[in-house]
Amino acid sequence: MKQGRVRVFLLTCPLIVTDSFGMTDRDHISPPATLKSGWEQRGIAERNADWARQSGGHSNPVWRVLGQDRDIICKLYVPSNHSPIFSNDPDHEAISLTALAGTGIAPKMLGRLRCEAGESLAYSYLDGPQWRGNVQDVAVLMAHLHLQPVPDGLNSVRSDPDVLIDQTRQMQPEMRISPMPEHPLPPVDPVFLHGDIVPGNLVETSEGLMLIDWQCPAKGDPCLDIAIFLSPAMQVIYGHHPLSEDEIGAFFTMYGHPNVTERYQILAPFFHTRMAAYCLWKGARGSASHAAAAVLELEALEKL
Numbered sequence: 001m002k003q004g005r006v007r008v009f010l011l012t013c014p015l016i017v018t019d020s021f022g023m024t025d026r027d028h029i030s031p032p033a034t035l036k037s038g039w040e041q042r043g044i045a046e047r048n049a050d051w052a053r054q055s056g057g058h059s060n061p062v063w064r065v066l067g068q069d070r071d072i073i074c075k076l077y078v079p080s081n082h083s084p085i086f087s088n089d090p091d092h093e094a095i096s097l098t099a100l101a102g103t104g105i106a107p108k109m110l111g112r113l114r115c116e117a118g119e120s121l122a123y124s125y126l127d128g129p130q131w132r133g134n135v136q137d138v139a140v141l142m143a144h145l146h147l148q149p150v151p152d153g154l155n156s157v158r159s160d161p162d163v164l165i166d167q168t169r170q171m172q173p174e175m176r177i178s179p180m181p182e183h184p185l186p187p188v189d190p191v192f193l194h195g196d197i198v199p200g201n202l203v204e205t206s207e208g209l210m211l212i213d214w215q216c217p218a219k220g221d222p223c224l225d226i227a228i229f230l231s232p233a234m235q236v237i238y239g240h241h242p243l244s245e246d247e248i249g250a251f252f253t254m255y256g257h258p259n260v261t262e263r264y265q266i267l268a269p270f271f272h273t274r275m276a277a278y279c280l281w282k283g284a285r286g287s288a289s290h291a292a293a294a295v296l297e298l299e300a301l302e303k304l
Contacts, residue, residue, distance in 0.1 A: 029053045031063050032117035035076055039065070044111050044122050046070055058287070059088045059215060064125055071125040072110060076118055077215070084167045085278050086196055087216040090119045092154055096214040097123060099151035099192075105144060106211055126210055131202035133240065135247045137209045138202065139254035142225055145211070146191035150219045156190065159221035164270040171281035177273050181266050186259040193218045197229045199238035222257070223264045227271035232300055233279050233293035242296060269304055272297045 039045035046067030059081040082088040097109035110122040195216035232242035276297035283291025
């Protein structure tokens with residue numbers, strides 16, 4: 001499909017290394033005492049359980065709480081850790097996990113807790129490795145999610161080019177895209193979005209591929225979920241490789257909605273530019289991996 005030429009201007013941002021969770025104690029590995037005692041008093045965490053801080057994640061600290069009879073995840077929210085692309089809302093995560101109970105898409109929610117340490121949520125631990133590269137499995141899971149009823153209480157989000165451009169400019173004012181699409185966007189119905197489908201949030205369990213980290217779900221264009229997953233920057237940041245044209249083609253074939261594929265192809269330049277801006281935005285706040293990955297989005301633009 002013929003696309004308009006994309007012109008991108010970059011602002012070079014200095015890197016400032018800061019704590020990725022916004023916590024004042026950079027060496028804080030053990031859970032806050034009030035968090036630990038609160039979950040123990042609720043009967044969700046066993047008193048002699050081992051609290052192990054989990055790697056990965058860019059918004060909130062997470063612990064695996066392994067006891068004799070129960071294996072759970074405890075997430076402590078850092079409200080300030082949000083961006084123009086990724087929100088960070090415990091209410092929305094609780095709504096999503098509750099709505100998806102029994103679907104095989106997400107872990108089982110166990111409870112919420114408010115204590116001096118902040119807002120936290122517990123859900124069942126999913127045993128299995130991070131997603132290992134089968135894009136067709138992700139397409140099936142994403143299509144299954146997008147068919148689920150959207151629960152009340154989630155925000156509606158838009159994917160119009162002017163919205164994507166505005167988000168880009170919020171993060172990098174010097175980035176510009178021109179012209180607007182030459183073709184009208186095929187309409188799509190709004191769906192239940194995860195909002196952050198990256199390799200690190202996909203777990204290969206014995207019951208199939210499942211999604212964790214539901215702090216930024218929404219109601220909107222399915223292309224928004226697809227763009228995050230297909231992003232070469234997000235693939236590399238989470239230890240994978242940029243998806244090939246064959247893999248991307250296999251994804252859309254298995255996803256099975258040609259109108260969504262066509263819509264994504266028209267919006268792809270705006271998604272790549274927005275993600276490049278986001279990576280630079282994160283880089284300026286301490287993430288060297290994001291700053292380095294911005295070039296992958298610009299290379300994807302050139303291929304278009």
